[in-house]
Amino acid sequence: MTERELTIGGRGAAASADGAAALFSATLCAKHLTEPGTPLTTVLQTARLRLRHMEAGDAAFMLGLLNDPAWHRYIGDRGVRTLDAARDYILAGPVAMVARYGFGFYVVEREEDACPIGVCGLAQRDFLDDVDIGYAFLPQYGGQGYALEAARGVMAHAAALGLRRVVATVRPDNAASIRLLEKLGLRFERSIVAPDTTRELQLFGIDIDG
Numbered sequence: 006m007t008e009r010e011l012t013i014g015g016r017g018a019a020a021s022a023d024g025a026a027a028l029f030s031a032t033l034c035a036k037h038l039t040e041p042g043t044p045l046t047t048v049l050q051t052a053r054l055r056l057r058h059m060e061a062g063d064a065a066f067m068l069g070l071l072n073d074p075a076w077h078r079y080i081g082d083r084g085v086r087t088l089d090a091a092r093d094y095i096l097a098g099p100v101a102m103v104a105r106y107g108f109g110f111y112v113v114e115r116e117e118d119a120c121p122i123g124v125c126g127l128a129q130r131d132f133l134d135d136v137d138i139g140y141a142f143l144p145q146y147g148g149q150g151y152a153l154e155a156a157r158g159v160m161a162h163a164a165a166l167g168l169r170r171v172v173a174t175v176r177p178d179n180a181a182s183i184r185l186l187e188k189l190g191l192r193f194e195r196s197i198v199a200p201d202t203t204r205e206l207q208l209f210g211i212d213i214d215g
Contacts, residue, residue: 048111051158054151056111056125059099063112064091066121069143076141079179081202102128108166110139113155122146125155127163127171132200135172135210136163140185153185160189164213172210174199183207 046058059067068091070076071083085094102109110126123142130137138159140152163171173191175182191209199206 049158049162050116051154053116054155054158055114055116055119056155056158057114058103059095059110059112059124061092061095061100063095063121064088066112067091067095067124070124070141073141073144075144079176079182080141099124099126105129108136108162111159113142113151122151123155125152125159127159127168132197133172133174133208135170136168138163138171138173138189140182153188156185156189160213168213170210170212172208174206174208177205177207183209 045060048056048058050056065088068085068088071085071091071094083094085091099109099111106129108127110124110128112121113123113125114121123140123146125140126138128137128139138156140156140159142152160171171191172194173186174197175186177196186209189211191211194208194210197206197208198204
């Protein structure tokens with residue numbers, strides 16, 4: 006399968022949004038596509054996972070993740086349908102965040118085979134006073150404790166960065182994400198409205214001991 010075929014939706018599409026994650030898993034997981042000569046910088050490691058900086062060569066992976074139905078439902082449709090759009094999303098989002106703040110969203114890979122399975126990290130959002138933790142994983146890697154393991158690593162990373170408070174936003178109907186936040190020690194504080202939509206979000210937070 007060529008890069009041109011990795012297009013979601015529209016004329017000449019290779020797959021629908023619902024099949025994007027399966028498309029990635031079947032074609033790219035065994036041999037992750039990265040730009041030639043680009044070093045992959047590891048940020049932290051856990052027992053089973055490695056979290057590294059995202060880079061332009063992760064476009065195919067992110068194209069699948071951004072079009073997973075769960076991402077659309079709980080995070081929102083970013084309108085990313087092509088590899089070029091996915092690269093732009095990476096450079097304007099996670100890469101720019103790291104350059105500006107020293108942290109961002111990281112690609113989560115399995116230690117055993119370097120297969121990218123999701124993203125997890127920190128963000129400074131315009132509508133929040135505190136740094137926000139977020140995560141999303143391809144559906145075939147759910148139910149194996151990967152999200153909790155990665156998020157615990159990111160919380161330790163936040164403490165190492167000197168952060169004293171971390172928050173998270175979640176839709177009220179995202180029960181699995183709420184359970185994960187509670188396992189991390191975050192507690193519900195109040196309801197807010199997402200600035201780009203009219204949808205309600207719940208704000209969770211935790212103070213990190215110094």
